[in-house]
Amino acid sequence: MTIPANAAEALSQLLGPRFSQSQADRDLHGQSETFHTAPPPDAVVWPLTTAEVSQVMAICQQHLIPVIGWGTGTSLEGHALAIHGGIVIDLMKMDRVLDIRSEDLQVSVQPGVTREALNTELRATGLFFPVDPGANASLGGMAATRASGTTAVRYGTMRDNVLALEVVLADGRIIRTGTRAAKSSAGYDLTGLFVGSEGTLGIITELTLRLHGQPEEVASAVCAFPNLEAAVECVTATIQSGIPMARIEFVDADAARAFNQASGSQMREQPHLMVEFNGSPVSVREDAEKFGELATDFGGQGFDWATTPEERAALWRMRHGAYRACLALRPGATAVxxxxxxxMSHLAAQVAAAAADIRAEGLVGPMVGHVGDGNFHSQLLVMPGDADELAAAKRVAGRMAERALSVGGTITGEHGVGIGKRPLMRAQHGDAVDVMAAIKAALDPQGIMNPGKVIPD
Amino acid sequence: MTIPANAAEALSQLLGPRFSQSQADRDLHGQSETFHTAPPPDAVVWPLTTAEVSQVMAICQQHLIPVIGWGTGTSLEGHALAIHGGIVIDLMKMDRVLDIRSEDLQVSVQPGVTREALNTELRATGLFFPVDPGANASLGGMAATRASGTTAVRYGTMRDNVLALEVVLADGRIIRTGTRAAKSSAGYDLTGLFVGSEGTLGIITELTLRLHGQPEEVASAVCAFPNLEAAVECVTATIQSGIPMARIEFVDADAARAFNQASGSQMREQPHLMVEFNGSPVSVREDAEKFGELATDFGGQGFDWATTPEERAALWRMRHGAYRACLALRPGATAVxxxxxxxMSHLAAQVAAAAADIRAEGLVGPMVGHVGDGNFHSQLLVMPGDADELAAAKRVAGRMAERALSVGGTITGEHGVGIGKRPLMRAQHGDAVDVMAAIKAALDPQGIMNPGKVIPD
Structure with a gap:
């Protein structure tokens, strides 16, 4: 579609140069980090306030223009691609930390604040925001996709750490969900409904987040395992034993090779676990000892402790760089x-089956995972334009999803549905998809909120 | 309303004697534990299976008969009262623990399993289900009201501990929400939507719950404080310090007196905190010492440790009996x-203001609270039929709600909305109430699911 002239006029009057139909701006907001592609949106807006978002929505509702929210553009499932055209609302100029309430372990932020910016701002308070998807994503985007990452095993996902939202609905109405209380039984959990709704029900314009005390003591380590099964079984045993891991990450031999290549690390080209312990000095020592015993039972060896803050930062920077490091294993490649x-009880078998399938299809597909949650990723490297390779990668991905569903798991632990996982939604949810569609229709009757995402046809 | 003859016929054919219109059965399902009253329902059914619930719903939908779910009948807000008549679905015959998956720290249960029955069943596994609202409520009812209780400060509420549901919708369709994975980003969080929906969106017929390892070491204690402010400020300091309390409960002087009277305990007639620590022997000792120092700072004295499992059980039985113990302070009374x-930062001031208000109105209103969450209760004792006293109690309750809302809190932390809190919903949620109503209309277009609850007119 193209933007009707009177809509463009209204947006231009409202936002001045913060409404753009230039090719450059549109192209910048038509990118994806993965193999998903789509034509760029028809226009981009950069609101500064909730009122502006509301007015943009009212104009788009009037002209039935699709609206797509945009944060840092780091989605892996094509969430922010304008597959039906329309206007991208880039929320990155709404980037203020509004109110740090240290005594209540809470902060209110605008959606364009990134997790790193927030934690920088919090440094002096002794508090931090734990959810950590790797990318330095915007908090609005993280809420919209129900992101999690390396620390979810201890601190939970965005579902657990968003207390309240301000949301602009499809017709421009502004609502507030949730409260500043630690819990509430006052009606439907709208906060939980908007978290993970991927911009299909409304645009998040403010978030109230739970904060956590910076742990007194932190210890991180890397440990090699003789094979993939041993590493993953060690994770299952660790979680079942109740050791309160702050992080427990799986890295396969290919990913270790990618890390060495990208970061100059000297990991053995073997499966590894990367772990972290948080707490008091006494509890960290106790937890680390217990884990060490379990790891030894599973053949873990060569514990490499990151003792200084700098070493720890380097360790997790390396883990966070996994996506790009793995892409570099095959220059020019993109990824499924x-x-x-x-x-948990199915994790080892599922990881092993995935590895075997990747090998059988002749693909390069390093694997990493937030295995303390039972969540793992393969990054299937394909050359753009190689249809056979893309088809093989999609077959592997499809079989992984089928296997996960066969044991009661989910097709997506943290990346969200976007366009990539949409065809699998009915396989996972059955008729519950119709309930999702009914909610979508109730809140967005014209279907202008990020159309073509989440809910299958 | 009365049940149309052909509907009664269909229900009778389906359920035989498990469909009843007898006055005794109706009266049993028209009770409330508090001052809320309503005429009894027109009929009661006791389904044994999800399929039966589905067929009951289909019949009720066809004849536009209101349907109200029923568990143990321990709601404090009149949730299960048939204020528009209709049929109560008593789910207590669906009381099987279906599948304990110890390795995954999960269990699947039918909705009529009570929390105590579940924990009895789990005893040999080393696992337990932590959510503990005091009453031995049904797990279906606890999910429907988003219950929490004494352990939420450590283990979260039903929101955090329900992983998946089976739900029968208004038209009889059966859906499954959630998965057996620890987290998921696959579309709208329907599990979270049905948890806390109080039977207004569907009937929960199966729950998958998170389990937790029984802690290696448990220590409980009671400690007296010179006044209410000191006790509550000690709680705030404790939570802010990050000590991982398993329980931290406030009891005022009146409630202590009620405990002494009901349980033969010998508490001083002063405000108290009742606390519990869970963990390894080392961490419990460390946590208890840290808390002890804080308590001493706030004038806490007379630490009374419950060291044996029997003493601990007696301590928490006493706490769980608070509602009845407090009622007994004034024989014949009922409670608002x-x-x-x-x-947290507003807790001490809010508790003090409530206490002053209760005194000023000349009411007896012992206070207890899950203060680690910022949640506290007053139990305003009124004599049935004394309209002035009831009006005074409602004034006090109304001002407590207003004060809570003025600092961003909630009108109900864990009891739910029912009919009691319904008039306050718009004050708390503003236009978000319309979003709740839109969802309700989308899922229950005929309005037969527990009508007159949660959503205000």
Whole structure:
């Protein structure tokens, strides 16, 4: 579609140069980090206030223009691609930390604040925001996709750490969900409904987040395992034993090779676990000892402790750089990224089956995972334009999803549905998809909020 | 209303004697634990299977008969009262623990399993289900009201501990929400939507719950404080310090007196905190010492440790019996129970203001609270038929709610809305109430699911 002239006029009057139909701006907001592609949106707006978002929505509703929210553009499932055209609302100019309430362990932020910016701002308070998807994503985007990452095993996902939202609905109405209380039983959990709704029900314009005390003591380590099964079984045993891991990440031999190549690390080209312990000096020592015993039982060796803050930062920077490091294993490649999450008792078998399938299809597909949650990723490297390779990668991804569903798992643990996982939604949810569609129709009767995402046809 | 003859015929054919219109059965399902009253329902059914619930719903939908779910009948807000007549679905015959998956720290249960029955069943596994609202409520009812209780400060509420549901919708369709994975980003959080929906969107017929390892070491204690402010400020300091309390409960002087009278305990008639620590022997000792120092700073004295499992059980039995113990302070009385929850930094002032208000109105209103969450209750004792006293109690409750809302808190931390809190919903949620109503209309277009609850007119 193209933007009707009177809509463009209204947006231009409202936003001045913060409404753009230039090719450059549109192209910048038509990118994706993965193999998903789509034509760029028809226009981009950069609101500064909730009132502006509301007015943009009212104009778009009037002209039935699709609206797509945009944060840092780091989605892996094509969430922010304008597949039906329309206007991208880039929220990155709404980037203020509004109110740090240290005594209540809470902060209110605008959606364009990134997680790193927030934690920089919080440094002096002794508090931090734990959810950590790797990318330095915007908090609005993280809420919209129900992101999690390396620390979810201890601190939960965005579902657990968003207390309240301000949301602009499809018709421009502004609502507030949730409260500043730690819990509430006052009616439907709208906060939980908007978290993970991927911009299909409304645009998040403010978030109230739970904060956590910076742990007194932190210890991180890397440990090699003789094979993939041993590493993953060690994770299952660790979680079942109740050791309160702050992080427990799986890295396969290919990913270790990618890390070495990208970061100059000297990991053995073997499966590894990267772990972190948080707490008091006494509890961290106790937890680390217990984990060490379990790791030894599973053949873990060569514990490499990151003792200084700098070493720890380097360790997790390396882990956070996994996506780009793995892409570099095959220069020029793009990726099909899988994201299944399964019950712990099935994790080792599922990871092993995925590895075997990747090998059988002759693909390069390093694997990493937030395995303390049962969540693991393979990054299937394909050359753009190689249809056979893309088809093989999609077959592997499809079988991983099928296997996950066969044991009661999910097709996506943290990346969200976007366009990539949409065809699998009915396989996972059955008729519950119709309930999702009914909610979508109730809140967005014209279907202008990020159309073509989440809900299958 | 009365049940149309052909509907009664269909229900009778389906359920035989498990469909009843007898006055005795109706009266049993028209009770409330508090001052809320309503005429009994027109009929009661006791389904044994999800399929039966589905068929009951289909019949009720066809004849536009209101349907109200029923568990143990321990709601404090009149949730299960048939205020528009109709049929109560008593789910207590669906009481099987279906599948304990110890390795995944999960269990699947039918909705009529009570929390105590579940924990009895789990005893041999080393696992337990932590959510503990005091009453031995059904797990279906606890999910429907988003219950929490004494352990939420450590283990979260039903929102955090329900992983998946089976739900029968208004038209009889059966859906499954959620998965067996620890987390999921696959579309709208329907599990979270049905948890806390109080039977207004569907009937929960199966729950998958998170389990937790029984802690290696448990220590409980009671400690007296010179006044209410000191006790509550000690709680705020404790939470802010990050000590991972398993329980931290406030009891005022009146409630202590009620405990002494009901349980033969010998508490001083002063405000108290009742606390519990869970963990390894080392961490419990460390946590208890840190808390002891804080308590001493706030004038806490007379630490009374419950060291044996029997003593601990007696301590928490006493706490769980608070509602009846407090009622017994005034024989013949019924109660208006308040349930506000506020941000920690406002807790002491809000508790003190409530106490002053109760005194000023000349009411007896012992206070207890899950203060680690910022949640506290006053139990305003009123004599049935004394309209002035009831009006005074409602004034006090109304002002507590207003004060909670003025600091961003909630009108109900854990009891739910029912009919009691319904008039306050718009004050708390503003236009977000219309979004709740739109969802309700989308999922229950005929309005037969527990009508007159949660959503205000």
């Amino acid at each position: 990224v899988t994201d299944v999450c399964v019950p | 129970v308040t349930d506000v929850c506020v941000p």
